Amino acid sequence: MNATSALLATNRERWTATLELATREVFQLMLATELTAPEGEASVSQEVTSMVGMAGQLCGVMSIRCDGKAAALMTSKMLGVELDKVSTEIADALGEICNMVAGNFKNKITGLGEGCMLSPPTVITGSDYQTYSLADKPALEVSLLFENMPMTVSLEVHS
Amino acid sequence: MNSLRALIVDDSSVMRKIVERSLRQAGLELAQVLEAGNGAEALAVLQGSAVDLILCDINMPVMDGLEFIKQLSGVENAKGVPVIMITTEGSEAHVVQALSCGARGYIRKPFTPDQVKAQVIPALAAKA
Numbered sequence: 454m455n456a457t458s459a460l461l462a463t464n465r466e467r468w469t470a471t472l473e474l475a476t477r478e479v480f481q482l483m484l485a486t487e488l489t490a491p492e493g494e495a496s497v498s499q500e501v502t503s504m505v506g507m508a509g510q511l512c513g514v515m516s517i518r519c520d521g522k523a524a525a526l527m528t529s530k531m532l533g534v535e536l537d538k539v540s541t542e543i544a545d546a547l548g549e550i551c552n553m554v555a556g557n558f559k560n561k562i563t564g565l566g567e568g569c570m571l572s573p574p575t576v577i578t579g580s581d582y583q584t585y586s587l588a589d590k591p592a593l594e595v596s597l598l599f600e601n602m603p604m605t606v607s608l609e610v611h612s
Numbered sequence: 613m614n615s616l617r618a619l620i621v622d623d624s625s626v627m628r629k630i631v632e633r634s635l636r637q638a639g640l641e642l643a644q645v646l647e648a649g650n651g652a653e654a655l656a657v658l659q660g661s662a663v664d665l666i667l668c669d670i671n672m673p674v675m676d677g678l679e680f681i682k683q684l685s686g687v688e689n690a691k692g693v694p695v696i697m698i699t700t701e702g703s704e705a706h707v708v709q710a711l712s713c714g715a716r717g718y719i720r721k722p723f724t725p726d727q728v729k730a731q732v733i734p735a736l737a738a739k740a
Binding site for chain 2: 478479481482483528531532533542545546548549552553555556557560567571573
């Protein structure tokens with residue numbers, strides 16, 4: 454078992470809670486929005502997927518998925534502009550949100566702040582795609598509601 | 613405090629707008645806001661414009677924030693201008709590295725306008 458796998462194996466529950474906290478903080482501070490927990494299982498459209506790679510002491514991919522309406526509203530709230538004024542900024546905004554969640558998450562895990570680098574964000578729009586991951590463990594996953602619209606934050610950890 | 617000319621350096625245009633809004637929400641009066649998408653663009657902006665304050669990301673393409681600060685010493689329009697880093701890289705090592713390169717303050721994303729104010733006001737006061 455390598456260092457990353459060992460870290461995940463012993464910290465899965467705590468890291469999932471930390472991932473949720475890191476996400477909630479970003480939405481509170483940058484979008485002035487309180488995320489809520491869904492009642493039961495919420496189906497998430499993956500019309501917009503934002504991803505940030507992590508490398509170093511922890512290797513993996515952080516991603517946030519939501520539908521297009523939620524992505525546009527996130528952008529609107531982040532910029533402080535009306536929803537109908539949002540257009541080309543959606544990818545930039547969603548990339549920054551994922552980047553901040555990844556940074557906030559790693560800064561909360563002792564030792565990861567210095568030992569883990571973040572890639573520039575990548576944002577995929579459209580839902581007709583498949584991802585193939587080299588992760589050998591189930592992803593850490595947190596489902597939340599943004600203004601009653603489902604979103605999923607996940608961290609796939611690679612060995 | 614007099615109206616400020618600020619330079620905001622970040623590869624995200626959304627983040628540049630948020631930083632500008634945070635400065636205004638923090639009560640700072642901005643006479644002019646200049647923007648750059650990386651350190652090299654920021655150096656080019658400073659060739660033609662003087663500013664009172666620079667807010668800069670660290671992780672950027674072409675030229676990152678730390679290299680930008682190192683090169684500021686040779687720029688006439690940047691002499692004595694406080695640089696505040698705003699970044700997701702929040703470890704103590706990153707803070708120490710930024711401060712040793714010449715940054716006057718360090719703000720971790722996500723941030724509040726109050727956190728921006730707490731870093732910017734003392735930096736501007738020290739300059740004055």
